[in-house]
Amino acid sequence: MSPTRQDAWTQDEDLLLAEVILRHIREGGTQLQAFEEVGKQxxxxxxxxxxRWNSYVRKQYKSGIELAKKQRKELKKQPVSFEEAKQPEIDNVITEPSQHNPEQETTLTFPEVxxxxxxxYQRAEQHKSIEADRNGSLERIKELEKQTYYLAAENERLATSLKSVEEDYRSLLEIMEKARKMVVLKEEDRQQKVKFQMDKNGNLERVEK
Structure with missing residues (x-):
């Protein structure tokens, strides 16, 4: 048994932790089960x-958590699973021989058998093909979900960055507005210091105070 680790978490470990917990949320499992699964790995x-999840990783996957919860609700709404859906078809194959009465069975020819x-055999091959397609679809879904979680985390990071830029922009506008007001006040003050007087020819001339 390997010793319990206490070193710092890596980005790959954080990603594994998030993927397992989101999968448990989506499938209706508990976080404790997810923690135990990740701990073993x-x-x-x-x-x-x-x-680690509650103090750091969970904050990076808020959108992913909401998505996993929605998927869990959708799964609960589905009354029949894939295996249950194809079971009647398989049952028909298994029970079909019992539909023949003894007289019919005794008259079966070799070509009929x-x-x-x-x-x-053809039905079995069809089920194999369906199962292979299903497994391929599940793998594709997992890959798309992983990409969705990545994009959700990146979107949250960009939203935070955008908020910071907007705050800096507002601060810059406030500084510019204060500078403009100071220029206007200085101009008004300068204009107030100017006066006019009549010269000996009766013309107005500007006199600085």
Missing amino acids: LSRTPAACGF MKYLEDI
């Missing part, structure tokens, strides 16, 4: 995994 205690076996 990383040789860390469930408590360490829980602390071969045709029946070929039908069963």
Whole structure:
């Protein structure tokens, strides 16, 4: 048994922690189960995994958590699973021989038996193809979900950066407005210091105070 690790967390470990927890949320599992699963994979205690999730990683995946919760609700709305949906079809294959009465069975020809076996074989091949397509689709879904979590985290990072830029922009506008007001006040003050007087020819001339 490998010793429990206490070193710093890496980015890959944070990603694994997020993926496992989001999967448990999506599938209706508990966070404790997720912490235990990650702990076994990383040789860390469930408590360490829980602390890391709640103190740091969870803040990076707010959008991913909401998405996983929505997916869990959608899964709960589906009354019949893929395996249950194809079970009646398989049952028909299994129970089909019992539909023949003894008299019919005694009169079956060899070509009819071969045709029946070929039908069963074709159905089995179809189920294999469906299962392979299903597994491929599940892998694709997992890959897309991973990309979605990455994009959600990146979107939150950019939103935070944008908020900081907007705050800096507002601060700059305030500084510019204060500078403009100071220029206006100085100009008004300068104009107030100017006066006019009549010269000996009766013309007005400007006199500085």
